[in-house]
Amino acid sequence: SQTPDTAPEGGGYDSDGAVRSRSRRNRRKRKDYGPDKWERKDGVMQRLNVASVSELTTAERKQYALSLGTKSIPPAASRLSRKKLKYRQRLAQRKEMGDMMLNIMPMDVPTVEELLASPLAKFIHLASNDCGYNGSVKELICDWVHPLFLKAKAAASSKDNPGWSQAMKGQFADEFWEAAKVEITTLEGMDAWEVVERTLDMNVIRSTWAFKIKRYPDGLIKKFKARFCARGDMQVEGIDFFETYAPVVQWTTVRLMLILEVLLGLKSKQGDVTAAFLHADLEENEKVYVAMPKGFEQQGKVLSLKKTLYGLRQSPRAFWKYLVEKMDICGMPQSNLDPCLFVGEKVISICYVDDLLFWAKDEKDIHDLAVKLRQAGVDLEQEDDAAGFLGVRIEKNEDGLLEMTQEGLIDRVVETLGLDAGNVHGKFTPCEVKPLVKDEDGEPAHGDFSYSSVVGMLLYLSGHSRPDIAYAVNCAARYMFAPKHSHELHLKRLGRYLKATRSKGLILNPSSSTLKIDCYPDADFAGTYGYEVVSDPACVKSRTGYVINVADCPVLWQSKLQSETALSTMEAEIIALAHSCRELFPIMDMVVAMSSAVGLPRPNTSMHVSIHEDNAGALVLAET
16 A cells, blocks of 8 residues: 555654554653652661652652652753753763774784884984983872972862852753752651741741862862751850750870770771761750752752751760660660770770771671661761771781871871972971070061861871970860961971971880889970060960870870979979879779770889989979
8 A cells, every 4th residue: 555645644754655643642640750769778778769659658748748749940050951961862872973983993003113223213303312311210299290280189189078059050050950859858767857847936947058179189080079058157155055065085085996906916807887866866955947958949848857957066076865765775885084095895896976997806796787787777987997097098018007197188287388399308207406486576477377176187197106306296185276487487397397208107115014104294394485475474384294105005195384383393293293193093904994895904004203303302293
């Protein structure tokens, strides 16, 4: 039969002339997919795909009210989404065309020798031979390429934490919008809130978005992260919260456990709690209402929180109480000496907010405890051994000794001070011999860098892995709010010293199998007298310095001015001794408790007092 000249109304023709129906030609309706459900399986929150909204119950539809409701998609995100779809289509076509061209191209590629022997040789110039560089490849990468990578990474990191407007109007608006939708769906799956009608008597806290671009070490983008937070600064005490105190582990405890790891060959593992603050429920007497997140607003609605959302002032405390309860259920009671230390029969653990460290003689015991915690509801993710904790790199060398370094933080300090150029030479000492004074009539600060920011980084560095700069950092911290140019030069000298000793750190090399304790206090009587203005009472203040060793490894050190005014060298030494003893006695109790927990014999605790002025009066008074 012949094909008719006109197609039926609403229809069309296939390639063989057959009539195509309207239903085949029209675009198929898009299926209304529901959000991903979250369900706890074996103590772990797992995402379950839902085929369609019709499969959700009424309670689940209410739980996913924001994900299923009307969204205010930012125009830039919508526009970029359409552009990227067309770009992907064009890219796929070009890739297909390129593959076809490669298949039909001859693949006879000449070698370099053949190319230089051809008539094209006179047009070829090897620029690498005339670049003026005579060093080795290693020197080229270390001295030139690596600083450029650091600068590129620093420049990129300044734009890696945009606000809502920057994120939704930038080049990655589509990716940030998708991350925001995932965040809302995740929080709804964890039943973090309930959508309620807004009333006049509610104290509604504003909400905010925190965006972050996570990158690989080479600077390539790894993922886009969005976190929905509450504005805790708008909370009213007595209405939105009552108590906020949440302890963190002392670094003295961390270093003591690392010493035990070396002495006994303990196995260590590090864990991280996923969405830590969302584990804990709000207390019954706390009613917290948060404004709807941007992009998901619903008229006249607010969020009545059930979980402690990120940003709330009581969130850290609520999670700490939650973790203490779960640890006790799993046979890890809380220590009386450190609120973040948990000692079990076979495992010892410490926690710093949502980061946990575990030690045991057998690695299987750590895995068994992790399984119990997951079954109890703690979404614990195992990372690795204690190789890095809170920015401190902990490496074990061939002899089994541990070295604590913070090269990344040192790089940040050096770069902030502007000392990252290759022609800046290092120093062999952190500061000059003469003390750092107020210099009230000196040259004002130039403001080339943030003085307080650098001092903050140095305080963290000196308190964790670099006791050699404790004195120099404390001197600089005295003038954080009114620095002079001389104080800036002091920081730059300290930065040069850190640049020259970048790879150095604290080495834990225990001397014996028993945990002996040694305390070395000292004092500098009126150390700034003669350098400061004599009418200033601060010029006669003495300085306290002490270091406490366990098994000949330093676990605590400090250098600070005394608050009292000592009238003699003996008084200055006694004040320093008293300050060190306040830190020493808890460490003595900790050593006794920890040594018995891991099976070491009770140590013979001894304290050695070294007084450099050789003051007999201080020695006699200390022994009474």
